[in-house]
Amino acid sequence: MPFQHRTLPVTAFQQNCSLVWDDTTKQAALIDPGGDIDVLLGAVKQLGLTLEQIWLTHAHIDHAGATGTLARTLGLPIIGPHEGDQFWIDALPQQSQMFGFPPAEAFTPTRWLHDGDTVRIGQCELQVRHCPGHTPGHVVFYEPTTKHAFVGDVLFAGSIGRTDFPQGDFDTLVDSITSRLWPLGDDVRFTPGHGPQSSFGQERRSNPFVGGT
Secondary structure: OOOOEEEEEEOOOOOOEEEEHHHHOEEEEOOOOOOHHHHHHHHHOOOEEEEEEEEEOOOHHHHHHHHHHHHHHHOEEOOOOOOOHHHHOOOOOHHHHOOOOOOOOOOOOOOOOOOOOEEEEEEEEEEEEOOOOOOOOOEEEEOOOEEEEEOOOOOOOOEEOOOOOOOEEEEHHHHHHHHHHHOOOOEEEEEEOHHHHHHHHHHHOOOOOOOOO
């Protein structure tokens, strides 16, 4: 399979940044570079990749904190999230102070994403699903050849994302999961924003928040 990925936990929140790449062309993207830039660039170098893009599921500090600095210093485009998260992007400097993170830069994404869009790295194309609820602009990336999804803070092994942040909504989040993720298939495995991987089938069977839906 040309599509490859590696999970790189970053920040004190142990957020799962994902390094994704086309193994044929060695072109790569980082999904949710929340911090620890040296760790991220070290992995890119170790694997012999060329980092070309930043993809964001949403704009909370632990997912987007290093984005502005990386984009500015390396000249990278920022792809995503949906424009519903603009207010979170604008608040990144305040978020970094509040949670004791290194100073974070606000930014304007090169491209906003919408449900049904696609993103591409090398010859690998991923589908975009808009999945609001945790944040209004949250998106999910799905790679169909490996049946793997990068779901940010929408869904976790045994749990779902928090909905008590500004513009979060529990019913909206449950609807995003059941209407945008479950139709992709029970055999889809996913990397969440925190914690271990799981599959949609496993969560449909046993997740206390969306099991049986």
